Amino acid sequence: MPAISTNIAANSAVRYLNINSNQETSSLSKLSSGSRITAASDDAAGLAISTRISSDITTLQQAATNVAQATSILQTADGGASNISDILARMKSLASESDSGTTTDSSRAYIQSEFKQLIGEVDSIASGTRYSGTSLLDGSSTTFTAGVNVMVGSSSSDTIKITLSNLSSSSLAITSLDVSTQTGATAALTALDTAIDTVSKARADIGAQESRFNFSADSISTQTQNLQSANSAIKDVDIAAEQAKLSSAEVKTQAAVSAETAANQMPQYLLKLLG
Structure with a gap:
């Protein structure tokens, strides 16, 4: 029923104009942000899942840094252990x-002089092999001798323990060795064989731990990539589909504006009936 007191057509046009305008605004927001979810109301469940996945991705990225640092520690320790092995x-x-019968006592004294210096160098390397100011091989850091856990995942249970051996001269039982006599040299040979085996085992342990961290780094990289892909499927906007929605909303908005203009003219047309 035509009326001049209530313009129902205009009210209807305004309602659709608001709907289309909101759709257009929403599409523009998604396209400009690149995200399908710009407000919780867009997809509440998807937002919750995406937030959790994003948190896991951030944690894994830090885990990758942790693994790199752990690998550097092990490489540093192995370098020091290698030098000790050479000594x-x-x-x-x-x-x-010195143990040879052809060596004179005076020669043994010279040999002992170098031998003693090398014992000191073992301790120097053990204490001087440091990472971030912490000695790794002299047993002064109970953190590494007892074992330190490195976070390699997104859960508190995802850890790998780094354990380093004490390779100081006292730990290797070579501090008191003396090769100034043939008897002392004979005893030193046995003790040095044991010390060499100890260092070799320590290096083998370091290598095994480093190998595990290398595989962990590959695993973290794969997990991160997969989670980023999953998060993209949930959160990222489909540009083509959203652009189609925007184009449709723009056309509808223009149509609603035209309808609103026409509806506002209707009362004037009705007034002409009174003339």
């Missing part, structure tokens, strides 16, 4: 020379 080999060579 022990030289000490065994000196002990073998």
Whole structure:
């Protein structure tokens, strides 16, 4: 029924104009942000899942950094252990020379002088092999000798323990070795064999731990990539589909504006009936 007191057509046009305008605003927001979910109302469940996945991705990225740091610690420790191993080999060579019956006592004194310096160098390397100011091989850091857990995942249970051996001269039982006599040299050979085995085992343990961290790094990389892909499927906007919605909303908005204009003219047309 035509009326001039209540413009029902205009009210209807305004209602649809608001609906289409909101749709257009929503599409523009999604396209400009690149995200399908710009408000919780867009997809409440999807937002919750995406937030959790994003948290896991951030944690895994930090885990990758943790693994890189752990690998650096192990490489540093292995470098120091390798130097100690070389020194022990030289000490065994000196002990073998001193143990020979063709070596004179005066020569043994010279051999002992170098031998003693090398014992000191073992301790120097053990204490001087540091990471971030912490000695790794002299047993002064109970953190590494007892074992330190490294976070390698998104859960508190995702850890790998780093354990480093004490390779100081006292721990290797070479501090009191003396090759100034043939008897002492004979005893030193046995002790040095044990020390060399100890260092070799320590290096093998370091290598095994480093190998595990390398595989962990690959796993973290794969998990991160998969989670990013899953998060993209949930959160990222489909540009083509959203652009189609925007185009439709723009056309409807223009149509609603035209309808509103026409509806506002209707009362004027009705007034002409009174003339």
